Amino acid sequence: MEIASEWMEIKTERFVKVKSKLKILASQKDYMKVTVDRKEGDFFVMVPATGEKFNLPVSQYPNLKEGDVLDISESEISSATEEAKARINNARKGLNKIDL
Amino acid sequence: MLVDAGPGESGGKVVSYLRSQGVSTVDVIVATHPHEDHIGGMVDVLNNFNVGLYVDNGVTHTTSTYENLVNKLVDDQTPYAEVKAGKTIPFATGILISVISPTSISGDMNEDSIILKITDGTQTILLTGDSSLTPGDVQAQILKVPHHGSKHSSDSSYYRQVNPEVAVICVGRGNDFGHPSAQVIDNIEKAGASLFRTDNDGTVVISTDGNSWQVESSGMSSSSSKPSFQPIYQRTISPTPKPTQKSYTPFVAPVIVQPASAFVQNSQSSGSAPCNCAGPDLDCKDFSTRREAQACFDYCKSNGYGDCFRMDGDKDGKVCESKK
Numbered sequence: 015m016e017i018a019s020e021w022m023e024i025k026t027e028r029f030v031k032v033k034s035k036l037k038i039l040a041s042q043k044d045y046m047k048v049t050v051d052r053k054e055g056d057f058f059v060m061v062p063a064t065g066e067k068f069n070l071p072v073s074q075y076p077n078l079k080e081g082d083v084l085d086i087s088e089s090e091i092s093s094a095t096e097e098a099k100a101r102i103n104n105a106r107k108g109l110n111k112i113d114l
Numbered sequence: 115m116l117v118d119a120g121p122g123e124s125g126g127k128v129v130s131y132l133r134s135q136g137v138s139t140v141d142v143i144v145a146t147h148p149h150e151d152h153i154g155g156m157v158d159v160l161n162n163f164n165v166g167l168y169v170d171n172g173v174t175h176t177t178s179t180y181e182n183l184v185n186k187l188v189d190d191q192t193p194y195a196e197v198k199a200g201k202t203i204p205f206a207t208g209i210l211i212s213v214i215s216p217t218s219i220s221g222d223m224n225e226d227s228i229i230l231k232i233t234d235g236t237q238t239i240l241l242t243g244d245s246s247l248t249p250g251d252v253q254a255q256i257l258k259v260p261h262h263g264s265k266h267s268s269d270s271s272y273y274r275q276v277n278p279e280v281a282v283i284c285v286g287r288g289n290d291f292g293h294p295s296a297q298v299i300d301n302i303e304k305a306g307a308s309l310f311r312t313d314n315d316g317t318v319v320i321s322t323d324g325n326s327w328q329v330e331s332s333g334m335s336s337s338s339s340k341p342s343f344q345p346i347y348q349r350t351i352s353p354t355p356k357p358t359q360k361s362y363t364p365f366v367a368p369v370i371v372q373p374a375s376a377f378v379q380n381s382q383s384s385g386s387a388p389c390n391c392a393g394p395d396l397d398c399k400d401f402s403t404r405r406e407a408q409a410c411f412d413y414c415k416s417n418g419y420g421d422c423f424r425m426d427g428d429k430d431g432k433v434c435e436s437k438k
Contacts, residue, residue, distance in 0.1 A: 049177040051150045052223065055264065055291035061150050061177045067122075069290055080223065081176045098176040105181065106174065108188035112167075114195045114203065 047094055050082045115142040115205060116159065117230065117241050118152040121286075122179065125158025131317065132163065139164040142203060146227040146243025148175040148183075157186050165192050169203060171228050172196035173219060197228065199249060208324070209234045215249045224261055235324025240276060248275045255327055255353070256320055259283045259302070263294020263311070273305035279353060280308050280320070280329050287313035308351055328352045391419040398425055398434035407434040 048062040057069035058078055070078070085094040119128050132140070140163045145153050148170070159165070160183075168187055174180065187194055197203070198218070203211040215229035227243025231254065240254035244261040246268055257278035261267035262285040273281075281302045285293045294311065302309050308329070310318045315331035322328075330350045389396060389410035401407035407425060411433045414422050425433035 047178075049175075051175070051177050051179070055293075057290060059150065061179055063178045067150065083176050095176055098181070099174075102174055102176065102181050102184060105184045105188060109184070109194045110187075110191040112193050112195050114169075114197060114201050 046086050047098075048084050048086065049098070050078050050080050050084075052080055115144065115203075115211070116140050117144045118146055118243070119143075119155030119159050121151045122154030125155030128155045129158050129162045132159070137163065139166065141166045142205060143168045144203065144228060144230065145170040146229075146241070146245075147171060147223050148173055148177075148180045149223060149244070150177060150179045152243065153183055154179055156183050160186050160190060160192065165190075167193045167195060167204075169195050169197055169228075171198065171216060171219070171226055173223060173226055175223070203230075214252070215245055215247050217249065234322055237322045237324055237327055239320065239322075240278075246272065248272060252276050255279045256322075256329075257281045257307070259294070259298065261293075262286075262289075262291075263298040264291070265295040265297065267295075268298055268301060270301045270304065273301050273307065278302075278305065278307045280310065280327070280351070281305075282318050282320075282329075283309070283311040283313075285311055285313050289313075326353055388413045391422050396423045396425075398437055401434065401437070404434045404437040407437065408432070 046062055046065075048060050051059045051061045051067070053059075053072060054069075056072055058072055058075060059067055060070055061067045072078075081095065083094040083098045085092045116128075116132070119125060140159065143156070143159065143165055145156065145168070160168075186192075197213045199213055199215050200217075201213045203213065205211050210233040212231045212233070213228055214231050216226045219226050224244035225247060227245035229243065229245050229247065229249070230239075230241040231252070232239040232241065237256075238254040239256040239258075240252055241258045242260040244267075246260045246266070252275055254276055255278065257276050257280070259268060259281050260272075263283040283294045283298075299309065310329060310331055312318060318329060318331045320327060320329050328350065329352075388406065391410075391414035396410070398407055401410065410423070411421065411425055414420070421433075
């Protein structure tokens with residue numbers, strides 16, 4: 015999986031912080047996907063694929079932005095954003111669209 | 115019509131509240147924008163009610179929250195419409211629901227929120243999502259304050275333009291983000307609007323007949339860990355020329371059965387009703403004297419209840435005649 019360049023700056027210790035939170039939430043899973051839902055004040059609100067949302071301080075993760083999907087494994091943080099966009103856009107094709 | 119459904123953890127509360135109001139079908143749902151704190155409760159709502167139409171601004175998100183919502187709408191084949199400024203949302207006769215924003219998508223999810231201007235007779239309600247924009251004529255008696263009252267959501271000029279009589283801040287108690295900001299509260303108070311905030315006031319209910327409005331709030335128990343709509347106190351206000359003083363009215367407890375003599379006592383001291391004609395049922399033994407029973411009978415009869423307690427068996431207009 016390609017590592018997004020903007021995340022290369024995420025320091026190892028910060029990565030561990032993120033991962034440790036997700037490890038708790040993910041329980042037995044080897045990895046976790048989590049999305050930046052929004053910036054709220056001084057925090058990013060993070061929504062994992064499963065489990066409870068949590069906040070990350072913006073100051074520690076200046077390169078994150080709304081909509082980023084992080085795929086966090088033992089060894090790396092990679093981007094799953096494009097994959098999520100494609101999947102969701104595909105799902106939206108099944109919407110029962112009407113015009114008002 | 116439901117506008118936004120709060121965060122995921124509040125979905126159950128929204129469902130409970132709608133059920134408590136006797137709702138079985140939601141004609142229209144409007145999602146102002148796809149942040150989790152606005153659409154998190156949607157799947158719960160869609161799981162529990164028939165929904166006639168789901169409306170949003172067409173902005174997508176990459177969260178599991180949004181993906182689950184889209185999958186639910188697809189599975190149910192719920193009619194879905196994207197709207198921008200200039201559209202109106204079909205609703206009840208006489209109530210105009212205009213979409214006044216966004217005109218186009220800027221990429222800022224908050225500012226791209228759908229803003230609804232709801233007009234019923236002379237009354238206007240502005241529902242802003244998280245947008246601080248003021249497109250066109252935004253004057254409204256009732257304002258849902260933008261973005262939970264966050265620091266940069268609404269300055270003093272915003273309130274000059276909207277000129278609300280009531281401002282409601284939808285915000286979680288003890289949230290991590292410092293909402294609402296003291297500056298926004300100050301702006302609202304300087305604008306002369308009455309402020310309601312859901313963290314303090316609980317459920318806020320706004321009613322209008324098209325000519326006037328009323329706002330009621332019911333505080334929720336802070337000690338209860340379970341969702342509850344049991345009022346702890348009530349606060350009700352109606353239009354007065356720009357109310358500047360607000361008062362909290364203690365919650366009126368449920369009707370407690372009292373002996374009739376208590377009502378008579380009240381009657382003598384304060385001029386209130388000698389008994390409660392609507393119930394509970396009374397008979398002669400509930401009154402200390404015949405005079406008290408007669409007072410109750412006369413009062414109820416003159417108020418259209420007739421001989422509601424069946425104390426005038428011989429129909430001569432005199433009750434409890436064996437009593438002193």
